[in-house]
Amino acid sequence: MRFQAVIFDLDGTLLDTIEDLTDSVNAALARLGFPAKTVEECKILVGDGLATLIRRALPSSRAEDPEAFRKLYDGMRAEYRLRNAVKTRPYPGIPELLAALAERKIPLAVLSNKPHDSTREVVEKNFPGVPFRFVCGAREEIPVKPDPAGALDIARRFHIPPGEILYVGDTNTDMRTAAAAKMFAVGVLWGFRTADELRKNGAQVLVSRPSEILGLLD
DSSP: OOOEEEEEEEEOTTOHHHHHHHHHHHHHHHTTOOOOOOHHHHHHHHHHHHHHHHHHHHOOGTEEHHHHHHHHHHHHHHHHHHHHHTEEEOOTTTHHHHHHHHHHHHHEEEEEEHHHHHHHHHHHOOOOOOOOSEEEEBBBBBOTSSSSSHHHHHHHHHHHOOGEEEEEEHHHHHHHEEEEEEETTEETSSSSSOHHHHHHHTTTTSSSSSSHHHTTTO
């Protein structure tokens, strides 16, 4: 089958955002007197949306405290607005991959569980010349991944059958999204999670370099 379009996850797939995310959540935790998280811990916290990140980051003794949740949620959003471009960079080979896909006129989109405004801001800062058709973060009207609604909405707007779309991501959430949407699941090995996690959750192929994605379109 010839694939006609590509949907990318953002954090851990196109961009190495983990240090800015870690610094942001730790700044918000410190405001409340809560213990900090390591980068490795944050790789597990992220990926399923901001609300889930906050629930995971709260100390177990405050996990059911709605006031602590609200304060940490608001604090994290404020801190990340200040830090979302400090250490964040595209992974090696990603700019070249996107340029090659654009040259081939392959329709491209980003689908992230990061808040919609942050998703658009980070993509615009890091990929100003890339002709993404759609850049979609978490929105109230569409359930977050692994619900396939966001991916299927992009497929409809592409006017391309889901089975002819590559879905590229780095977590179990991404692989489950692709499977539920009946898209071809591509797991990347440079991101936040392991090859074993990706395989167990439906990756149809694993890639260790961005350039390998081009081969899937030939």
